[in-house]
Amino acid sequence: MASQIEVCLTPDLLPHFDLKDKIVVVIDILRATSCITTALASGVKSIIPVREVEECKALQQKGYLAAAERGGKKVEGFDLDNSPFSYQNPDLKGKTIAMTTSNGTLAIDLSKNVAKEVLIGSFLNQRTLCNYLQKKEDKILLFCAGWKGKENMEDTFFAGALIDDLSNMNVELENDGAFIAKAVYHVGRNQYKKFLRKSSHYQRLIGFGLEKDIDFCFTANQYDVLPYLKGNEIVL
């Protein structure tokens, strides 16, 4: 069963954590980990997460489909944006997609080659993720992608939801970030979609007319999949 849980609220705080021998769950509810979960659940073969737009462009030039988002918008010249609905396209089945996003792929890259396991967490695969974590005895770091180095509500809230899901196990919360995430979850859990509307990225995406994306990303247990990083690719 799960043992000890830490929460890193933003990538800027990661230097304060030791990822060695830990299971890292990368959380970017709006929308990177929601997109990755949707893509793999919809038949995409794998996602190659890269930190920089230039890396993604190089993979596109090698023949990969490529998705790039910055500031919530698709980067000009790429094949896919960062809406989960774009990854439900049956034409993508069996494909490998290179992906770079503002925060989520950075968090994945920072965890690569350091953590024991790197898992992809979202509301969309919450139950599957939780069931997996409950069976593990390793220490867990819930890694919130945040927004450009700052914390955000939706990732912190989801980390708290996972802590709540695991509370029937004798997990120990190992840092203040974990207690903060748990407290945020307990404040907003009964009307969490309404609660999360206060978040900055929710407001930003609403401004882009993307309420459908948000509502989908906030919907729990749509897919029974657990994407994880295998080498440089995210697979099932």
Ligand code: MLT
């Ligand atoms: C992120 O990396 O924070 C997200 O991909 C941003 C977005 O999709 O709007």
